[in-house]
Amino acid sequence: GITLTQTVFTVGVGLTTAANTALVYSTSPVWGMLLGFALGLERPRLAGILGICLSLVGVGFIVYGGLDFAGTSLVGDALILAAAVFWGSYTVLSLGLLERYPPISLAAYSMILGGLVAFPLSLLDPHTLDPAAIDATTWTAAAYSMLFSSAFGFAAWGWGVSRAGANRVLIYQYLVTLIGVSAGIVLLGESFGPGQLIGAAVIVAGVYLAKR
Structure with missing residues (x-):
């Protein structure tokens, strides 16, 4: 789970915007609920099914709103999805x-096993990494990602799931969305067009409906 998520996410975020990444990634509660239906952990409800469909429409608005003719953004959005x-x-x-x-x-076992699986995959990357060429800002960002986003983040997420359940905790994914979109606009100067705005509203409405 961690290996697939982080590998696909990392590649995808390099091909689209931070705002689109945060918005499309916010559909994870919908997919968790859908799996719950399939495994019999949660009974399918009309509101849940409608919410899933609505969220997918929202993703469509976001992808269409940020679409470029080269197709790079489309590929990135698909990977984030x-x-x-x-x-x-x-x-x-x-x-x-x-x-x-x-x-x-x-969290520790997941990251260790995930790292062991991801390492051979990294050898397939044709790009070479020169640690001496990496500046202090990049090292700081990498350290922040490892300590807070990964180590603390996965442990805290697991603690929340064990106490409140998967569906309730997945709702807090929207804090990630809010922070990601805001950071993309403020720190990276990304634009936020009508398509993304409509898509964000539709996704929020869809997940709210699905979780009622």
């Missing part, structure tokens, strides 16, 4: 493990 599916599924499937292992242990 795949990462959202993986993350929503991982959250639901981790419930059984969280009943047997502490959240911090599960």
